[in-house]
Amino acid sequence: MTRLRPPDWLKRGLRPLRTIHGTISAAFSILILAAIGITSLNSYKLSEEAVLSNSQAYLGEVIQQVGQNIQSYIDNMENISLLIFTNKDVKYYLSDNPFLSREEIRTYEKSISDLFQSLLYTRKDIASIMVFGYNGRNVSDRRLTTLNPYVQLREQDWYVKAARAGGRSVISAPHVQNVVSGDYEWVVSLSRELKNSNGMTGQGIALVDLKLNVINDICRSVKLGSRGYVFIVDSAGNIVYHPQQQLLYSKLREEPIERILSAGQSSFLVDDGAGERLYSVQDSNFGWKIVGVAYRSELIAEPDAMRNSFLLWAAAALAGTLLISLLLSHRITRPIRRLQAAMRQVERGNFEVRAEVEQQSEIGQLERTFNMMVGQTQRLMDERIQTEETKRRTELRLLQSQINPHFLYNTLDSIIWMAEQRKNEEVVRMTSALAKLFRASIAKDDELVPIRIEQEHIASYLQIQKMRYRDMLDYEIDIPRELHLYKSPRILLQPFVENAIYHGIKNMPEGGVVQIAAEVDGDSIRFTVRDNGKGMDEETVQAVLNASARDNDGRDHIGVSNVNERIVLTFGAGYGVSIESEPGEGTCVAVTIPKVR
Amino acid sequence: MGSKKLWLPLLLLLFAALVVWNGLKRSEPADAGGGIIVILQTKDVNSSYWQTVRSGAMAAAKELNVALELLGPTGAEAAEEQKELLRGAIAARPEAIVLAPIAEERLSEELDACRKAGIKLIVIDTPLLSHPYDSYVSSDHVEEGRVAADMLAPDKRKKPVYAFITSDDDSVVASQRRQGVLEKLPPGEAFSLGTIDVGKSEEQAYRTVKSLTVAYPGMNGIVALTDVGVSGAARALEDQGLSHSVKLIGFDSSLPEIQLLERGRMHALIVQNPFNMGYLGVETASAVMQGRKRPQWVDIPSATVTSANMYEPENQKLLFPFVS
Structure with missing residues (x-):
């Protein structure tokens, strides 16, 4: 099984996130993207809703207009039927007056027909006007009316309903009018029962037919997008007019009739898979409900243009704000980068560099601290260099002290003197001691030497001095053998022994003893150089400890302070030299060094 | 500042551009294709x-x-x-x-x-x-034929004796309708007088039907497989006084046929x-x-229209196409 690893490009791509600048700009960018995205989407939705509600209102107005249009046609039919209703000629013609002659009837017929014709002449929307008397007489707008013999007049819907309505007008659904022979026109019929002069008894039915084309044209002329349409239902929910009535009959299409009937005068959205549609229902006072249907996608005029402008503005805003975020993050991280550059300089070893502190911000604080740190580091470095220098100088002096010419001259004088005295044995001893002394002091470059060497060295030295001062000087060296393997700085004890001889014992007439001892004290070794010479007062002790390396006789001299300094530089502040002295009693110098193998 | 740090904002910009481009692309009018x-x-x-x-x-x-x-x-x-x-x-x-x-x-x-x-x-x-x-x-033309057969002989009390008239003998629709009729009225149960091509002429239909009524007085049905000639056939039956005894059944509607139906000169129309x-x-x-x-x-589905139901709203729409 292979483990999923982030691909290389992703790792590379994420690398900038490790920088603060990268992270800040990424965070800004994402925040901005989210903010702009949400805002744009929201405002787009809001505008869409606004447009939708506007269109909804518009749709309502359009449908109302359609309703008013149809209403005006219906009103006209109504007016015509009222005119017939009140017409004296019609009343007389339909009345069962037995005194009317055939001729007279024809005259009435003609005048009524003329009236209808003139009405029809002014109204192109009316298909026909007819009156059917219960007495079998009928008259129409035509000169010659041949009724369709195969049509049962009294079974026609418009006839039955009008007779039942008792004088009120009745409007039919669109139908094919077939009462006139050979004529089959789609019409909407308005029928009304005519009353006799007492206004009680029915005399016949007046029929006014409106061409369905009129309603069709009105409905078709309404533009509700390219797919929207208008249809009409009656109060019972039957479709009065629908551009695709056949599809409805075949159940290939459904309209939410129930909702339309219960909706009253309002609008609602339907989403049944055939596209989200807005239904706007308009009541009319002739019982029909006019319904406008518009597709939501078309309601929003140029929805694409709207969305595009939103997208473009969002993109522009995004570009602008991204640029600003880039600049801003650049600006914010500039001091950090400056500090980083300074740090890099320090990394390369340049401690001279200082970050420029220009503000009271956190970064400024950081810069100040950095500067302080670099300064301190620099000071430490300088100090260290100084220390190294001092150490070298001390060692140089030490070396010089080894070949202290006076000591050498004196020793050589002593050797010569002994040679003249033919003290061969002593010459040999002294010369070999001198040789040992030099060997011990210049044997190696090592700073630290085994204590054995140091012991040899100090022993040789004391041997030489003993031969010079004879009874004036006695010495004892007591360094346990187990310490021989530990190390000590080179020529550690000689300066103290020298001091003990020259300043402590030399001027004592009875001479003195120098005792050298070493002991273990925990983790450190303590050497003591003790003499019973003149001793010093406290003041002198301090002077000796703090004295400079220069003696009052002007030549370089390994002072006590130098030894102390060497020990501290080599081993640290816990070690060093201490002096105890009593005038007239002697001096004890203690040198403490760590146990080092 | 290294230019490589620009990648993220640039990437986001690119992304935004992509979104916009995508949006613009989608806005192009829904291509109706070749239509x-x-x-x-x-x-x-x-x-x-x-x-x-x-x-x-x-x-x-x-x-x-x-x-x-x-x-x-x-x-x-x-x-x-x-x-x-x-x-x-x-x-x-x-x-x-x-x-x-x-x-x-x-x-x-x-x-x-x-x-x-x-x-x-x-x-x-x-x-x-x-x-x-x-x-x-x-429509299923064979089914139309079956319906026509049912109209011709609803109870088969009387053995159907019928003829087909057509204006186009090669018409696939006509032959499928005939197949449907024959399926319902197999030779044993009914007697088919065959198919007579009367062309597009009404006069030809009149003469054909008239001679059929003379030759076969027992004939009780005529199926007009196509729309032409029905008026002639109806007139021939009327002249012979056979309008009620010979059922005339046609397919699809035209004004003459509707009038024949209205007058009871035609028994039924099978209307697509x-x-x-x-x-x-x-x-x-x-x-x-x-x-x-x-x-x-x-x-x-096709509808069967008779004089009884021809003015029902659905059938009105079928018979009288509303052409504005």
Whole structure:
């Protein structure tokens, strides 16, 4: 099984996130993207809703207009039927007056027909006007009316309903009018029962037919997008007019009739898979409900243009704000980068560099601290260099002290003197001691030497001095053998022994003893150089400890302070030299060094 | 600042640009593709049947928002003209062709070319018998025949003796209707006097039916397989006083037939729904174009109209097509 690893490009791509600048700009960018995205989407939705509600209102107005249009046609039919209703000629013609002659009837017929014709002449929307008397007489707008013999007049819907309505007008659904022979026109019929002069008894039915084309044209002329349409239902929910009535009959299409009937005068959205549609229902006072249907996608005029402008503005805003975020993050991280550059300089070893502190911000604080740190580091470095220098100088002096010419001259004088005295044995001893002394002091470059060497060295030295001062000087060296393997700085004890001889014992007439001892004290070794010479007062002790390396006789001299300094530089502040002295009693110098193998 | 740190904002910008571009791309008008070409059997405005097919097709095109071109022969040489129209239509490379073939055998070459060009073929009205197609949208003409047989002999108390009259003996629709009738009235149970081609002439139909009534006094049914000649047949029966004893049954409607029905001179009309045929033809074409599954045969039920139900709202719409 292979483990999923982030691909290389992703790792590379994420690398900038490790920088603060990268992270800040990424965070800004994402925040901005989210903010702009949400805002744009929201405002787009809001505008869409606004447009939708506007269109909804518009749709309502359009449908109302359609309703008013149809209403005006219906009103006209109504007016015509009222005119017939009140017409004296019609009343007389339909009345069962037995005194009317055939001729007279024809005259009435003609005048009524003329009236209808003139009405029809002014109204192109009316298909026909007819009156059917219960007495079998009928008259129409035509000169010659041949009724369709195969049509049962009294079974026609418009006839039955009008007779039942008792004088009120009745409007039919669109139908094919077939009462006139050979004529089959789609019409909407308005029928009304005519009353006799007492206004009680029915005399016949007046029929006014409106061409369905009129309603069709009105409905078709309404533009509700390219797919929207208008249809009409009656109060019972039957479709009065629908551009695709056949599809409805075949159940290939459904309209939410129930909702339309219960909706009253309002609008609602339907989403049944055939596209989200807005239904706007308009009541009319002739019982029909006019319904406008518009597709939501078309309601929003140029929805694409709207969305595009939103997208473009969002993109522009995004570009602008991204640029600003880039600049801003650049600006914010500039001091950090400056500090980083300074740090890099320090990394390369340049401690001279200082970050420029220009503000009271956190970064400024950081810069100040950095500067302080670099300064301190620099000071430490300088100090260290100084220390190294001092150490070298001390060692140089030490070396010089080894070949202290006076000591050498004196020793050589002593050797010569002994040679003249033919003290061969002593010459040999002294010369070999001198040789040992030099060997011990210049044997190696090592700073630290085994204590054995140091012991040899100090022993040789004391041997030489003993031969010079004879009874004036006695010495004892007591360094346990187990310490021989530990190390000590080179020529550690000689300066103290020298001091003990020259300043402590030399001027004592009875001479003195120098005792050298070493002991273990925990983790450190303590050497003591003790003499019973003149001793010093406290003041002198301090002077000796703090004295400079220069003696009052002007030549370089390994002072006590130098030894102390060497020990501290080599081993640290816990070690060093201490002096105890009593005038007239002697001096004890203690040198403490760590146990080092 | 290294230029590599620019990548993230740039990436986001790119992303935004992509979104915008995508949005703009989507805004391009929904391409209707090559659209749909509908080829009818006739473009004659006097043919209410084909005019209704046409309005159904246009209603579907409007509702589905597809580009639609309506073609149809106008001259006398309809079959030949239709061949040319189909050839032209294939050259125009529509996505789908809705075809009401007049004579399949004459269109053989074009139908193959249509297939080869990858144009979806929807057949309406008349079936294709020996060429492949994507869907057939029409009434079941055999079923129409069966219904006609039921109208002719509802109880079979009296043995049906009947004749077929037709104007076109080659018509596939006519032969399917006849097949349906014969299926319901097999030779043992009924007596078929055969099919007589009366052409397009009303006079020919009159004479044919008149001689049939004389030759076969027991005849009690005439099935007019196509729409022409019915008036002549009805007149012959009326003249012989046989309007009530001989059932005249026709297919589809025209004004003369409607009047015959109204007067009781005709027993029944089996009426197809041309509006739905046009509508479903285009709707099916659009669906097939988009790769949606449609049945090989989209059946459009036909209606049986008699004088009793001819003025019912549904039938009014079928019989009196509303052409504004």
